[in-house]
Amino acid sequence: xxxxxxxxxxxxxxxxxxxxxxxxxxxxxxxxxxxxxxxxxxxxxxxxxxxxxxxxxxxxxxxxxxxxxxxxxxxxxxxxxxxxxxxxxxxxxxxxxxxxxxxxx
Amino acid sequence: xxxxxxxxxxxxxxxxxxxxxxxxxxxxxxxxxxxxxxxxxxxxxxxxxxxxxxxxxxxxxxxxxxxxxxxxxxxxxxxxxxxxxxxxxxxxxxxxxxxxxxxxxxxxxxxxxxxxxxxxxxxxxxxxxxxxxxxxxxxxxxxxxxxxxxxxxxxxxxxxxxxxxxxxxxxxxxxxxxxxxxxxxxxxxxxxxxxxxxxxxxxxxxxxxxxxxxxxxxxxxxxxxxxxxxxxxxxxxxx
Numbered sequence: 311x312x313x314x315x316x317x318x319x320x321x322x323x324x325x326x327x328x329x330x331x332x333x334x335x336x337x338x339x340x341x342x343x344x345x346x347x348x349x350x351x352x353x354x355x356x357x358x359x360x361x362x363x364x365x366x367x368x369x370x371x372x373x374x375x376x377x378x379x380x381x382x383x384x385x386x387x388x389x390x391x392x393x394x395x396x397x398x399x400x401x402x403x404x405x406x407x408x409x410x411x412x413x414x415x
Numbered sequence: 416x417x418x419x420x421x422x423x424x425x426x427x428x429x430x431x432x433x434x435x436x437x438x439x440x441x442x443x444x445x446x447x448x449x450x451x452x453x454x455x456x457x458x459x460x461x462x463x464x465x466x467x468x469x470x471x472x473x474x475x476x477x478x479x480x481x482x483x484x485x486x487x488x489x490x491x492x493x494x495x496x497x498x499x500x501x502x503x504x505x506x507x508x509x510x511x512x513x514x515x516x517x518x519x520x521x522x523x524x525x526x527x528x529x530x531x532x533x534x535x536x537x538x539x540x541x542x543x544x545x546x547x548x549x550x551x552x553x554x555x556x557x558x559x560x561x562x563x564x565x566x567x568x569x570x571x572x573x574x575x576x577x578x579x580x581x582x583x584x585x586x587x588x589x590x591x592x593x594x595x596x597x598x599x600x601x602x603x604x605x606x607x608x609x610x611x612x613x614x615x616x617x618x619x620x621x622x623x624x625x626x627x628x629x630x631x632x633x634x635x636x637x638x639x640x641x642x643x644x645x646x647x648x649x650x651x652x653x654x
Contacts, residue, residue, distance in 0.1 A: 322430060322518050329433050336426045365470055366424060368494045372515035373426060 311403075314411035315375035333373070338412050341370050345405050352395070361390035364401070371404060374411065379404045416528075420446045421453045421479070422468035422492065427514060431466050431492065434521045441525065450474035454482055455653055462487050464528055466512075469493035469502075474645075480505055481645040488528050492516065555602045557583070557592045566590065568607060572621050572632050574599055576614040584635070611639045611647055619650055 316330070323329045348363035368383035382404065386397040420431045420443060428446045435443045444462065447453040450471055467489050469476035476491055486507040491498075494514045502511045509531045510524040556563040572584045576596040583590040583599075592599075600608070600616055610616045611630060615637045623631040628644070630637045639647060 318515055318517075322433065322516075324437065324518065326433075333426065333429050333433075336429050340425050362470070362472075365494060369424060369427060369514045372494070373430070 311407075312376055312378045314408050317375045318373055319375075334412065334415060337370060337373060338415075341367075341408065341412065344370065345409070352390075352398070357390045357393050357395070361387045364390060367405065370408065374408050376404060376408075416440055416463045417442045417444045418464040418466060419444055419453060419456065419462050420466045421450060421471075421476075422446075422466070423448050423471045424468070427468065427492065430516065434516065434518060435466075437518060438522070438525050450476075450479040450482075451648070451653065454479070454648070457483065465489045467491055469495060469498060474648075477501070477505075478641075478645045480507065482649040483507075488531060490524055490528065552602075552604070557590060557594070559590060559592060564590065568604060568618075569620075571608075571618050573618060573635060573637060574603075574608075574616045584633070609643070609647060609650060611637060611643045613640065619647075622651075625651075 319330055319333055323333075344363060344367055348360055348367060351357075351360040351363055364383055364387040368380055368387065371379040371383055382397060382400060386395070386401045389395055389397055418435060418441060420428050420435075422428050422431065425448070428448070432443050432446065435441050441464075444460070445453075445456060447456065451473060453465075464487055467476045467479065469491050470493060471479075476493075480486055480489065486505075488509045489505070489507050490510045490512060491502050491508055492512045492514060496513060498511070502508050510527050512520060512524055553569070554565050554567040556565055558564075566583060566585060570586045572586065574596065575582045575584070577591070579593060579595075580591050581594050581596055581599055583592060596610075596614070596616060600610060603616065607618055607620060608616050609619055617630060617632055617637055621632045623633070625631070625639075625647075628639050628641070630639055630647070
């Protein structure tokens with residue numbers, strides 16, 4: 311399974327370590343709340359709102375180097391817009407791996 | 416060249432600010448987490464370029480553009496691949512960046528911005544839909560039971576379409592008039608009235624509050640259609 315990494319962040323940082331630290335700090339602060347909101351909306355069966363949350367989370371997956379995860383999020387977002395969620399477990403596993411990754415940094 | 420960044424996601428703003436820092440003579444003047452705060456800023460500040468997120472909770476990027484009279488150059492930023500065609504219907508939109516944005520793609524976008532000589536008029540946003548009209552009339556006369564009844568504009572709360580009739584609600588009385596909303600609108604001063612829904616025209620000065628997709632006037636909750644909301648927001652004197 312694809313794992314979160316710092317490739318994208320390092321690429322845009324262009325050797326600026328302070329930017330890497332700053333961006334990771336922002337992601338650490340922002341990601342848990344976004345995940346919580348997605349789960350709340352999903353649990354409330356507010357699938358259209360959950361789809362919007364996945365849309366935002368998709369960018370975080372991209373920032374953490376998850377290109378396959380990004381594609382998965384696109385499919386899952388489309389599913390949710392239609393009230394379906396067969397990709398829920400896969401997507402949430404990705405989110406778990408992202409949280410573990412940023413917490414271990 | 417100066418620019419602002421509008422994005423509800425802090426990580427996206429941080430990335431964009433960093434990328435802008437890689438370009439000589441491109442200054443990020445301000446960042447905004449929502450479109451409303453940017454609208455207030457733009458009333459008092461001239462900006463050359465806006466990096467604009469398409470998906471925001473209160474206002475979409477397109478809604479925001481519709482509120483601008485003389486939009487500067489705009490680069491859309493989004494995680495959605497499906498809006499490229501719609502984006503280029505706006506002359507002010509120079510480019511469309513898919514997140515996560517890479518440095519080479521960003522620099523290419525800046526090149527496009529520098530090359531683009533934007534014509535000052537944008538059909539979609541410059542249509543004189545609401546320029547104050549110097550209408551000398553302060554009232555109109557409507558035919559009710561073979562009498563011509565004077566109704567002063569400033570006393571009207573709202574006008575509602577009801578089939579072949581319109582209901583004119585005023586401070587003193589309600590009038591049912593055999594007419595269409597379209598005909599009535601032609602008589603109303605644009606500086607005071609705004610059509611906020613296919614069935615409703617409101618007196619803007621009578622608004623008590625606005626919540627999501629509705630407006631409260633006296634005791635009436637009036638729906639605001641999505642397409643009319645940007646114009647309404649533009650007409651308000653937002654703090």
